[in-house]
Amino acid sequence: MRVIIVGCGRVGATLATQLVAEGHDVRLVDRQPKARGLLPPGFPGAFHAGNGFSRSVLEAAGIDHTDAFVAVASGDNSNIVSARTAKETYRVPIVLARIHDPRRADIYRELGIPTISSVRWAVGRIHQMLLHRHLTPELSFGSGETLVVRSQLPGYLTGRPLTEFDVDGEIRVVEVTRAGRSLLPAHGVLAEPGDLVTFVVAATALGRLRGFLDKELGT
Template sequence: MRVIIVGCGRVGSTLAVQLAAEGHDVHVVDRCPKAARRLPDSSRIRFHEGNGYSRAVLEAAGVEHADAFVAVTPGDSSNIVSARTAKETYRVPNVLARVYDSRRADIYRELGIPTIADVRWTVHRIHRMLLHRHLSPDISFGNGETVLHRSELPAYLTGRRLAEFDVDGEIRVVEVTRGGHSLVPSHSTTARPGDLVTFAVATTSLGRLRGFLDKELGT
């Protein structure tokens, strides 16, 4: 995945390092050339000096071929302008923006741009939204290391014991809503059509959970 990150502060640089370590190609944009010192020497990270809403700078960073765009500068206005440029001009499929003033969050949402508040778990939240946007968590805990995710089980999993979906230390089924009623599953509880299942899952295992929901376990 090619990701463009506008803003090379603590959040932007940390996110860039994490994504690069996972094999993604990352292009970081910042007005201050000294900001590049926050980044390691990596073949998967490229630094671009300039404004995140400059078309010339964005095109140099490969925005026309980007899979995701993240705006995390210290200014809400800069973030929304650069995010809108990526979304509306270059049609980047996954655009996120950091927001400091919560009153502006509604503006972002009206524009179809998900926002991330200025809290301790910002990097974890952005990372999860970039790579697992189809697994939107209902609740997150700590600094975002563990989340609760609810999903209707695919039909082909009907009849399987819910305990089979547990992965020690990574994924656990903690609740099932069935016919409008909630229950805590026992070891022998089997999946039925229409079950809405709540998983407690480590953020690092979201990809594995997605695999469980996309295809039959063990295949």
């Protein structure tokens, strides 16, 4: 996948390094040429100095054949302008923008540009870790409305069908790791001691899942 990242700060450089390590073609754009210094030595991706909403800069970075565009510069306005340029002018399939002011996030989402709000994300993560310490999400979708969590099942649930733990629209069992092997729970598969279960859960139902798993402890 070819990805253009606008903003080579800590977030942009870290994301670029991870994507390159996974085999993706990464092109970075930043107004400051010295921002290249945040990339690791020998970084194989391309770096372009210039504004992330400049068509000449974006075209030099190969935006005409780009699969994804991520705007993570320091300013909200520049992120949105560059993201809209990528989406509306160049029709890039996947466009994401980082927003520092969470009050703007919903406005931009209505424009069809998913946003990551640093403040909202941090508050949500801290809240989850305070109230659901043993159910720290491993993955989230959207703006954190849907989460993936893993937990070992308590003993009192042994022998019950795994599909029995599903709650329509709130909680669903999607995978079980048993004796070091992963399996997708078919109808009728029973929970066994030591099962490590992967749940997809609505963020609003995380407390319900925690209470369900902690029932044996009386917490």
